[in-house]
Amino acid sequence: MGSLYRIAFGVGLTVLVSATAQAEEWKEAKNEDGIKVSLSEFAGSQYKAYQGVTTIKASVAKLRALQEDVAGACAWVHECKSQKVLKHDGDKTWTYTQFNTPWPVTPRDSILEITTVEAADGSLTRKLKELPSYIPEEKGFVRVAQVDGFWKLVPKGANETEVTYQVHTEPGGSVPSWLANKFVVDAPFNTLKALRERAEK
Template sequence: MKTLLSVIALTTACLGTATLAAAENWKLAHEEDGIKVYLTQVPGSRYQSFRGVADIKAEVSTLRDLQENLRVACKWLYACAEMRLLKNDGDDTWVYLTTELPWPAAPRDMVLHVHTEQGDDGSLVRRLEATPDYLPPVTGLIRVRQLSGLWQMRPKTDGETEVTYQLQAEPAGDIPSWLANRFVVDAPMVSLKTLRAVAERQGVRDTP
């Protein structure tokens, strides 16, 4: 399984890749344990886009493996209930993901197209985009139809990697404003904090 996402997260908050690229007025909203979460308003949307940034003491290859192992990825990705591979085609992967959001939000599902780009400097970028019509609707779940984002892993010195998790989505259905506001901070913060813990434990085990 060459490529995955993970991340993913699910989710929340977006209008497409073009809008994601255009939303660059980021403001620091929360900082904790070395992890920074930035938010920006999205024109025409009620939901903010988030960007979480953290330094993780692990190689890019370790983080890549933790994303491509979907069973493990769903455990560290905030609000993930299920994640499974639908198709892998070289640098492109399609993943099905369901969410488990706090009450009163109804569960969501989504199909994500994940495109992976490997940089000459050892960096890795995974671009996420919702492909809602890839699978028929599932009874009891609200399909997220608009989502775009990315995971970026940039190697630094001494085996450390700067990880960026960015997402913008329209969650579909009704989401209370207090829950939406909490999600855009908790999703990157919890995902990055948990990924860091798992990756750094893995790095210790892999050390001769």
């Protein structure tokens, strides 16, 4: 069961090749408290892709353990209201997440197909693909239309991990530009900061 839980990691990982191929030049948007956030235009989209990178003083194994606690993980994923596992099959897991949004924007929900790839060097990559029609839409929520991104955990010693969180999202419906511009910086920064705080306790 562990592999299915570790995958409900928030809206962060996806088709690594797709996200890398379509994101254009990365430009630093925030570099604070050991967390660097960069943004990029994304081909065919009005919404920017974001990338957050930090080093956490914890092993890949500890970070995986934190991720396996689906309900607990929601506390450190930016604006996560609730999340659960829908299905698990081999290296793939399907998760459902509800997100908070500021009034008057309708809250969003998301269904992710997450694929976990483990490398011989001990690194872990989680690819994420949005499946908006996997289950019927929930009343009171707008379904996220597309997510392309990934999490990558790379061991940098016995008790240190470099964490990269890169995502492009099509939020569905109408989203004010001020909120979209704020989200692409706040989402990676706040998620990585909260994950680090829990991992380093």
